[in-house]
Amino acid sequence: MSTKKSAESSTSASSSKVEVRIGISDSPRELTIDLSNSADEIEATVARALNEGSHVSFTDERGRRLIVPAAKVGFIEVSARSERKVGFGTN
Numbered sequence: 588m589s590t591k592k593s594a595e596s597s598t599s600a601s602s603s604k605v606e607v608r609i610g611i612s613d614s615p616r617e618l619t620i621d622l623s624n625s626a627d628e629i630e631a632t633v634a635r636a637l638n639e640g641s642h643v644s645f646t647d648e649r650g651r652r653l654i655v656p657a658a659k660v661g662f663i664e665v666s667a668r669s670e671r672k673v674g675f676g677t678n
Contacts, residue, residue, distance in 0.1 A: 610661035626665045
């Protein structure tokens with residue numbers, strides 16, 4: 588029974604995760620990272636970094652660290668993480 592509750596809590600926690608895409612100036616590629624922070628927390632972190640002229644720094648779910656100089660940030664898009672569909676008959 589406790590296993591079922593822990594599985595349910597991890598499912599509800601995964602629904603609050605967001606995907607962040609960062610466009611870097613002078614680079615054709617975008618960086619994508621999945622975070623468990625709220626969109627408001629991410630926006631505050633980015634705004635603080637841009638105002639200070641320092642760097643934008645995030646740590647993803649797996650402990651990987653992403654650091655981008657604030658001067659190189661082209662755009663940041665924050666959206667709800669979408670589930671990946673697999674197979675031919677998915678809608």
